[in-house]
Amino acid sequence: MFTSLNARALAVSFCIFVAFLLAWHLATQAAVPVQKMDPEYAKLMGLTATKGTSAMPGPLDVAAKIWEHLKSPFYDRGPNDKGIGIQLAYSIARVMAGYLIAVMVALPLGFLIGMSPMMSKALDPFIQIMKPVSPLAWMPLALYTIKDSSISSIFVIFICSVWPMLINTAFGVASVRKEWINVARTLEVRPLRKAFTIILPAAAPTIFTGMRISIGIAWLVIVAAEMLVGGTGIGYFVWNEWNNLSISNVIVSILVIGVVGMILDQILAFFARKVTYPE
Amino acid sequence: MMQVSETLSSIQHDERFISIEGIARHYPAPDGGKTTIFENVWFSVKRGEFCCVIGHSGCGKTTVLNMLAGLELPDEGVNIVDGKAIEGPSLDRAVIFQSHALLPWRTVLGNVAYAVASRWPSWKREAINDHARKYIKLVGLSGSELKRPSELSGGMKQRVGIARALSIEPKMMLMDEPFSALDALTRGSLQDEVRRICLDTGQSTFMITHDVDEAIYLADKIVLMTNGPGAMVAEIVDNPLPRNRDRINLHKLPDYYAVRNHLIDFLVTGSKVFRDNIPAGYDPRRPPLVRPAAPTPASPSDRKAA
Ligand SMILES: Nc1ncnc2c1ncn2[C@@H]1O[C@H](COP(=O)(O)OP(=O)(O)OP(=O)(O)O)[C@@H](O)[C@H]1O
Ligand SMILES: [Mg+2]
Numbered sequence: 001m002f003t004s005l006n007a008r009a010l011a012v013s014f015c016i017f018v019a020f021l022l023a024w025h026l027a028t029q030a031a032v033p034v035q036k037m038d039p040e041y042a043k044l045m046g047l048t049a050t051k052g053t054s055a056m057p058g059p060l061d062v063a064a065k066i067w068e069h070l071k072s073p074f075y076d077r078g079p080n081d082k083g084i085g086i087q088l089a090y091s092i093a094r095v096m097a098g099y100l101i102a103v104m105v106a107l108p109l110g111f112l113i114g115m116s117p118m119m120s121k122a123l124d125p126f127i128q129i130m131k132p133v134s135p136l137a138w139m140p141l142a143l144y145t146i147k148d149s150s151i152s153s154i155f156v157i158f159i160c161s162v163w164p165m166l167i168n169t170a171f172g173v174a175s176v177r178k179e180w181i182n183v184a185r186t187l188e189v190r191p192l193r194k195a196f197t198i199i200l201p202a203a204a205p206t207i208f209t210g211m212r213i214s215i216g217i218a219w220l221v222i223v224a225a226e227m228l229v230g231g232t233g234i235g236y237f238v239w240n241e242w243n244n245l246s247i248s249n250v251i252v253s254i255l256v257i258g259v260v261g262m263i264l265d266q267i268l269a270f271f272a273r274k275v276t277y278p279e
Numbered sequence: 280m281m282q283v284s285e286t287l288s289s290i291q292h293d294e295r296f297i298s299i300e301g302i303a304r305h306y307p308a309p310d311g312g313k314t315t316i317f318e319n320v321w322f323s324v325k326r327g328e329f330c331c332v333i334g335h336s337g338c339g340k341t342t343v344l345n346m347l348a349g350l351e352l353p354d355e356g357v358n359i360v361d362g363k364a365i366e367g368p369s370l371d372r373a374v375i376f377q378s379h380a381l382l383p384w385r386t387v388l389g390n391v392a393y394a395v396a397s398r399w400p401s402w403k404r405e406a407i408n409d410h411a412r413k414y415i416k417l418v419g420l421s422g423s424e425l426k427r428p429s430e431l432s433g434g435m436k437q438r439v440g441i442a443r444a445l446s447i448e449p450k451m452m453l454m455d456e457p458f459s460a461l462d463a464l465t466r467g468s469l470q471d472e473v474r475r476i477c478l479d480t481g482q483s484t485f486m487i488t489h490d491v492d493e494a495i496y497l498a499d500k501i502v503l504m505t506n507g508p509g510a511m512v513a514e515i516v517d518n519p520l521p522r523n524r525d526r527i528n529l530h531k532l533p534d535y536y537a538v539r540n541h542l543i544d545f546l547v548t549g550s551k552v553f554r555d556n557i558p559a560g561y562d563p564r565r566p567p568l569v570r571p572a573a574p575t576p577a578s579p580s581d582r583k584a585a
Contacts, residue, residue, distance in 0.1 A: 186369075
């Protein structure tokens with residue numbers, strides 16, 4: 001083979017993509033036999049169902065829709081009709097808020113748990129019970145106490161992203177190699193300086209792994225949370241477009257959610273690479 | 280009482296920089312009892328003295344060194360430095376770790392500078408780096424300042440560890456097999472450097488080694504530990520070679536082979552059998568001080584007297 005591995009992988013990716021688009025296009029072009037149906041139901045399902053073409057949009061419809069969104073991502077025509085850019089901005093802002101609060105809670109608490117075997121044992125039962133709870137199960141409680149849907153979503157994001165960060169920070173801090181601690185001890189390094197110059201850099205790769213898992217989970221959860229509470233956000237957008245029977249918009253949203261999720265993950269991966277050290 | 284004038288017990292207390300008094304280390308044994316790694320270990324290191332410890336692997340040498348560093352406390356007994364019991368680590372006692380213990384996220388310069396900055400917190404970054412560079416140059420690593428530990432060979436890592444310990448200019452050096460991973464040439468020149476620094480600064484040194492020649496070249500005093508478990512100090516060898524010896528001509532010195540054979544005999548047989556036939560009059564508080572010497576050819580009858 002003359003070409004590099006990357007070039008070949010890229011070519012295969014491209015072929016798969018084209019084949020997928022082609023199959024999708026052909027599948028949605030194929031005529032569906034007109035079904036006899038209750039006229040009420042036909043009305044509900046929209047024109048396409050009665051016209052003999054698939055209700056499923058093809059790649060061209062979706063491409064046209066993407067273009068439409070790209071042209072004006074930030075339009076705002078009332079509560080039920082906002083541009084996808086605005087909806088995304090809402091979701092990202094909520095994720096950031098909940099996530100940052102989680103960072104501020106999880107890192108210091110994780111340090112405490114990691115440094116003190118006693119605190120680790122004392123807090124372990126709470127963590128073990130709280131960790132497996134689906135973050136959405138907190139939603140009713142949040143809505144009842146906070147009485148604000150937006151802040152409730154932020155709370156849910158906080159709850160779901162706090163555990164991986166807390167557990168990884170505690171683990172990373174607890175497993176700092178004894179010999180590095182001993183170096184600091186023989187140099188009489190003060191506790192605060194030791195925390196920042198030995199423990200933090202030693203545990204940073206593990207901490208960032210936790211932060212990366214958290215941002216992934218937060219992005220998964222925000223869609224579900226916004227579907228639940230409605231109002232604004234990309235999750236609400238998906239649900240709203242489903243109610244409008246705009247499948248093209250639903251597909252566009254799926255793509256957008258995927259791309260944003262990837263970008264968030266890559267940002268964290270970038271920082272994780274920065275702090276990783278080869279041993 | 281005049282007889283013991285040669286033994287350590289006669290040394291004036293203020294002369295003893297470090298005094299190890301009856302220390303022991305036990306670990307829980309799998310059967311529920313306890314394993315004694317060593318116990319009742321007594322010896323001392325004078326100010327400015329170079330003290331080597333020789334003993335087989337696992338007899339507890341690193342453990343003793345960690346106790347002197349203050350990283351571990353003995354289960355029994357006490358270590359005294361400068362008249363005070365050791366309760367924790369101190370910048371006065373620098374450690375060269377057996378496992379290098381470099382910080383992998385810092386460069387060579389960063390590792391040494393970290394120690395320098397800990398020693399002199401008020402120094403400016405420039406001064407810290409200059410000082411660190413001086414010691415990096417001393418161990419022959421100039422040009423590798425910006426490499427990370429993962430890019431260094433075992434011997435280079437060991438030298439960074441040496442530079443880091445020397446850079447804080449401690450009152451005492453605790454070295455755990457500091458030259459074990461070096462080639463003969465580098466080892467020789469670093470031994471020369473370390474010896475020169477110790478003589479120049481009057482530093483006291485405690486060094487663990489497996490290399491008999493290294494011990495003879497560097498040490499004023501060699502502590503012989505028996506095999507573990509239940510290791511003890513069998514004897515303390517007073518190095519008879521003149522203080523201004525040099526490495527090249529070491530083996531030409533008259534007493535060289537006497538010391539060397541004495542040490543090797545101990546390592547080959549003595550360390551194993553010592554426990555089972557402890558010589559009469561052996562007192563762990565005052566391990567015998569031995570000074571091997573070449574028989575004087577002029578009067579062979581002297582040998583018996585000695
Ligand atoms: N946590 C532990 N639990 C039980 N035994 C231990 C523990 N740590 C060390 N030991 C034992 O203590 C003994 C002394 O260990 P140490 O590291 O001091 O040996 P050493 O003389 O430095 O050996 P080497 O020359 O191989 O470096 C060993 O036999 C080891 O098995
Ligand atoms: Mg050892």
